[in-house]
Amino acid sequence: MQEIRPTIESVYRTESRRVFATLVRLLGDFDLAEDALHEAFTAAVEKWPEQGLPDNPRAWLVSAGRFKAIDAIRKKERLNELATDLAEEAGPAEYEMEDLDEAKFGDDDLRLIFTCCHPALALNTQVAMTLREVCGLTTEEVASAFLTSPPTVAQRIVRGKAKIRDVKIPYEIPSKADLPERLDSVLSVIYLVFNEGYSASFGDSLTRADLSCEAIRLARLLLDLLPDSEVMGLLALMLLHDSRREARVDSKGDLVLLEDQDRSLWDREQIREGMELVERAMTADTVGIYTMQAAISATHAAAASTETTDWGRIVALYDLLLTASLSPVIELNRAVAVAMRDGPEIGLDRVDEILGRGDLTGYHLAHAARADLCRRLGRADEAISAYEKAIALTNQGPERRFLQKRLEELS
């Protein structure tokens, strides 16, 4: 009898969020679904030891959860419209299994993702709801990952659920016409979660590195449900970035630039998977911005050193990226690649052109790039003043330390 306990726990880990996704559809309410999910697992702990593991645990849990929710509503005699509707749908007080087929389950997972990432919700609400409802993180975990307090996160989630209910955000997979726009919204939430974990890897909190893993896991789930080339591209981009995690920081916790990284520390398995995904995504009819960035990252990953990197290909990919999304930050990255291909003097011209337009004068990395190119050209005075500007604009500890070190080397 005791032996089924670990099974229930593993079912909880693998199935609870998916059972939740289906319960939201059946009950039409996030809070009711959350309660029903707990009731369903309580019932499983009671029944499974005697009855054994059901053939389809997920279907069993959904049925149990729905039954318990309707039962609870009936008991409370809150026979409002909702209860009557649900009771009619549910029919007799028995678990119904037949309509719980696999295809519908898959759609429910997607419904949950698209609803949590609906652009009518504030971005930080989208992020909080996705991590809580789709990934199953606790409010405390979400709060610690984003360096906010649990009440703040809880409030965002309460507001999000209220808006979903009150403005009637549908629990649906978007129509074909809306899909690209809505998918963008989902992808940017996933990428934001990843970056929060990735740049935070300098910190001492492990939870934040877990955030990147969570984003990768989420992208895998999404790709499984929706085999779109940009989902593939984003997953590839994250895998390729993440493959360098170990090499990005030295033993003192200081930032190591790509050119100075010990490439033997790069995770080869992640690189292999990332490159395979990029190749597949690049064959799509339209190549999206995540795929292009992944292709750039893959070009770095393929090289043994900065010297042997195919900078021509990287510049070409940045050109492609600029036609899809014109942004001064991408232009800056392109300028740095041009410097690697054609020499620092030409690169510096490009950087000065961008700074001259006034676009990135408040962006520390623009000044850091200028400083680095001046340093390479032996123009120490200009380099020093650019490093000083960059340092003044930087808030992040490791970046500041890095720039400070470079500045000291010059003075």
Added chain:
Amino acid sequence: MKYMLLIYGDEKAWTVEEREQCMEDSTQICHQLNEQGKYLGSSPLQPVSMATSVRVRGGKRMVTDGPFAETTEQLGGYYIIDVDNLDEAIEIASRIPPAKKGTVEIRPIHELEDLPIASSAISVQESR
């Protein structure tokens, strides 16, 4: 679910021809929506230079010229629609011509039970 679509935009951004075209296109969309049973009402508003604002403070009435706030984008009109959910409201909002120049704000209508059905609206309908 009933939603109000509030049209905000810079009044000066429209030429006379554009405005007329916009009215024409909007009228057509209203007829389409009406045929689908999704239309409850709509109207463009005269410019903010025609606005009068009224406030009552401490029992004293203050009437001033102009809109309640001076902004670069002004409320220029509204639609009231009855659709299934927000996504459908977003779809309609993105189709109406002013969305291309200004902003359409979608607000669900808070329905109060004891409000009367406008008798003047009914008599207008009947006299047609």
